[in-house]
Amino acid sequence: MTDQTPPARVVMPYGDTTGDGMVQLSFTLPLAHSKVAEGAAVQLANKMGMDPALVVHARPMGPDFTFFVVYGRVNHVVDPSTVEVVERDYPLLTPKEVNGALKRALRRRLVVVGGCIGTDAHTVGIDAILNIKGFAGEKGLEYYREIKVVNLGAQVSVPELVERARTEKADAVLVSQVVTQRDAHLLNTREMSAAFREAYPAAKRPLLIVGGPRFNESMAGELGVDRVFSRGTTPGEVASYLTHRLTRKDVA
Ligand code: B12
Secondary structure, eight states: OOTTSOOOSOBOOOSSSTTOOEEEEEEEESSOSSHHHHHHHHHHHHHTTOSSEEEEEEEEOSSSOEEEEEEEEOOOOBOGGGOOOOOOOSOOOOHHHHHHHHHHHHSSOEEEEEEEBTTOOOOHHHHHHHSTTOBTTBOOGGGOTTEEEEEOOSSBOHHHHHHHHHHHTOSEEEEEOOOOGGGHHHHHHHHHHHHHHHHSOGGGOOEEEEEOTTOOGGGHHHHTOSEEEOTTOOHHHHHHHHHHHHHOTTOO
């Protein structure tokens, strides 16, 4: 490539050599492990555009199911310039800057109520954001002097969450959803946001934030929340977002 060569617009996955198109895929078929089941796995991979496709791992999952890993080539290319993502649209602040901005703007502590709703008991994610010990080398929101954190823990019902948000006069409600079986994370989030809209006049409603590893950050509008956070979120990002949204009058 010379200095004049424009950067490639499209890219392909690779395994051994750049552009060879090799990918690896895992899935389970409701078939007892057999040569036929392995052939069915290859057929599925072929139909998905992998050709050739090779079963590199097959393991029975009980008597009637088999888990597969298939390695093979695809011919698809992707164009990074057409990818749409939610970019961070607020500055990252230090805890000191967050505390200073909140104190100046609110003249009281910001109140955050959080928990896992529905039957979800995966509290590690919300604890990573809220608990003082934090995540990825950053302290959680409990560390911030100007933030009061009420962590309700696991399996909080929506009515309980709304009630607690009311009694605590929450500025923001932080909900975690990790389990995605039958789209539980989406259904629970919609139920939660609808309940807050019903319980509060629009101008008084706390900021609604949902997070979890399988959320698409661009779904805030359709889920009825103000912001969605996904994999790898750090407490500092959340504290900075809260400060941005709750101290600036011009931010919708
Ligand atoms: C630990 C764990 C458990 C523990 C949970 C303990 C606890 N107190 O949390 C226990 C053993 C209880 C458990 C139980 C179950 N689990 Co489990 N569990 C996991 C595991 C291994 C790790 C999850 C975790 O802690 N991640 C670490 C945290 C830090 O990451 P995180 O949650 O993504 O959080 C980050 C971001 O997403 C974001 N974030 C998350 N929430 C929020 C909220 C806000 C407001 C914000 C801003 C950000 C944010 O910030 C965090 C930091 O970056 C995952 C597999 C995996 N490797 O991910 C399975 C997994 C989540 N579990 C799974 C399942 C199926 C279950 C069970 C149903 C199993 C069963 N049959 O009983 C039960 C369900 C229990 C229930 N009622 O919820 C599945 C879910 C599959 C699916 N499609 O939904 C997974 C993916 C495993 C798998 N591959 O099958 N589990």
